[in-house]
Amino acid sequence: MNSRRTKSRCPHPVLPTRxxxxxxxxxxxxxxxxxxRLRAVTRTADDVSLEELWLWEDCFREGGxxxxxxxxAWSERVRVGVGLLPVPLRNVALTAMETASLHRMFPGRATVVVGHGVQDWMAQVGARPASPLTLLGEHLDALRALLAGQRLTVRGRYVTLDDVGLDWPPDTPAQVFAGATGPRTLRLSGARADGTVLTASTSPDGVRRARQLVDEGxxxxxxxxxHTVVVYLLAATGAGAETRLRAELAAEGLESAQDVGVAGDATAVARAVRRLAEAGADTVVLQPTGDEPDPEGFVRFTAEEVRPLVP
Structure with a gap:
């Protein structure tokens, strides 16, 4: 095991808290x-008491x-988030059925996020909408209502339902989050979702602005x-961390972005987490680089070394 992944024998300084x-x-x-690879990563997350494990439904890789x-199913306690399900790919009734099933089988452990998706990918499968904002708003309204046990008849621009209700809605209220970046989507999320997920291109100042826009909605x-705000933080640690971080930022067109991503030891990563939290994030999700050499070790590093430094 790489030494960066083992729990330090020397206590780290605890960052100041509010x-x-x-x-x-x-x-x-x-x-x-x-x-x-998911099974080993999930079991590691459960073993080290990581709070949340997040998954992506990226075209054309893995289903959310x-x-x-x-x-x-492979874990007992870790909360699992899907961030996010692209609504152009999904009929809202199917999203509701699958979400309700997760909530009933694993109460209190699932977070489902819906969003626009990458529009170029949506075009590849013939699903790119003329108005992504209208589609997301209609999907959010119908999804939240169905999960609340309502029976709906809807004639929207994109969502059409005729006397549809779930036979097995969640036993307890099920929150629905929205992924958002632009001002109009952030306001929509505040108005019609229960939480907002921000991408790893969001700086602390970006989190503050997002929170303001969400609150306006x-x-x-x-x-x-x-209303919960979740933000991804691109993070790299261990040998070559700075190089891997810079390469990923460059690949995403973010090489000139300020206050985005962090490379370093647990103290450096925890400080970056703290800054996002101070800016208004309730949950910070560490996003390893796409070429992270040790995913299980990254989970251990987060839970055993970073977590103690974050209030």
């Missing part, structure tokens, strides 16, 4: 890994619901319930 703070910490299982169901619709 009274009442509690930041949740997670890790992404990148879909660049083959699906058969299928991998989430497997991860939940909430105020417009009179919502006062809690």
């Amino acid at each position: 009274k009442g703070d509690m930041t949740r910490l997670g890790v992404v299982f990148r879909p660049q890994l083959p699906p058969e 619901i299928s991998t989430a169901a497997a991860a939940l 909430r105020r417009e619709t009179g919502r006062t319930d809690p």
